[in-house]
Amino acid sequence: MLIKKLKIGVLGIQGSIIEHVNALEKSDVETIIVREKQDLNKIHGLIIPGGESTTISKLLERFNLSEKIKKKVKDGMGIYGTCAGAILLSKRIIDNNGGVKNLNLMDITVCRNAYGSQIYSFVDNIDINELKLKMFPAIFIRAPKINEIGKNVKILAKYKNDIIFAQEENLMVSTFHPELGDKPDIHKYFIQLCKRS
Ligand code: GLN
Numbered sequence: 254m255l256i257k258k259l260k261i262g263v264l265g266i267q268g269s270i271i272e273h274v275n276a277l278e279k280s281d282v283e284t285i286i287v288r289e290k291q292d293l294n295k296i297h298g299l300i301i302p303g304g305e306s307t308t309i310s311k312l313l314e315r316f317n318l319s320e321k322i323k324k325k326v327k328d329g330m331g332i333y334g335t336c337a338g339a340i341l342l343s344k345r346i347i348d349n350n351g352g353v354k355n356l357n358l359m360d361i362t363v364c365r366n367a368y369g370s371q372i373y374s375f376v377d378n379i380d381i382n383e384l385k386l387k388m389f390p391a392i393f394i395r396a397p398k399i400n401e402i403g404k405n406v407k408i409l410a411k412y413k414n415d416i417i418f419a420q421e422e423n424l425m426v427s428t429f430h431p432e433l434g435d436k437p438d439i440h441k442y443f444i445q446l447c448k449r450s
Contacts, residue, residue, distance in 0.1 A: 259447060262287040262296035266312040268304020268337060272432040279437035280444050293321050298331035298447030301338030303394065303430050306365065307351040309337055319356060326358055331423045331447035339426035340365060340397050347400060359424045360403025367398035381410045381418065384442055391417065391429040399428060423450040 258281070263273045265286035277284045277300075285296055293299075299322065301309070313319045326332050334342040343355050345362040353365075368375075374395060378388040391412065399416040402408070409425075410418035418427045418439075425446060431439040 258283050259298070259444060260285055260296045261444065261447060262292060262299040264299060264301045264309070264313075264318075264338075266316065267308050268302035269335075269430060269432055270302055272430075273300050273302050273335075273440075276432045276437050276440045277444075280441055282444055287318075288316065290317055290321050293318070293325060296330070298333070298443065298450070299325075300443070301332070301334040301341055302432070303336030303338060306337040306340040306353045306355075309341060310354045313341070313356075314354060319354075323356055323358060326356075326423065329423055329450045331425070331443065331450040332358070333425045333427075333443045333446075334359075335427050335430055335432065336394065336396055339363060339399070339428055342424060342426055344403075345401075359419075359421050359426060360406055361399050361419065361421075361426065362401040363397045364400050365397050366395050368393060368396055371395055377412065379410060379412055379417070381439075383409045384438060386436075386438055389431075389436060389438070390434045391431075392433045393417075393429050396428045399426070420446070423447075 260283045262285045265288045274284045342359045343363045347364040379391045406421045
């Protein structure tokens, strides 16, 4: 099938939605804010933004979106979770006392708020050799840590000893927020992943 223009969805129920739309619009793709089940029929890839994973997980259930997202990902749709989005994509959450109902898709174990509360949020420049990026400003806001990964998960970047960016076939996560900086490279990498999926 000839695809005229790739359509990338941004889950539009809570968190840094517009910032992801703005980052995607630096590339030649159409963006769709996903709020209803029908929106999922139109897209070739989906971003789950950062925000509050408990809230997003509750709203995913209330809007009846979880099962359809899971099916589309299992059928090969590209998906990228940033921060809270990474928590939602994970298969395992350590000490899940907030009761996040994760989508159970990517073979990673995460720990929420692993750097501490809001005052321990920070920015640092990182090299992402896998994407040939030097001094990429990585913004961490009440970020999770990825404590374990399955054997099919590829590490795309580390910060000190922590895995902060990873991919498992059509699934991608970062514990930082590229949409809050002005560099579109990670979004462009995700778009390529969606083209291949
Ligand atoms: N700490 C948040 C959570 O656990 C995630 C923060 C973020 O997405 N910036 O849901």
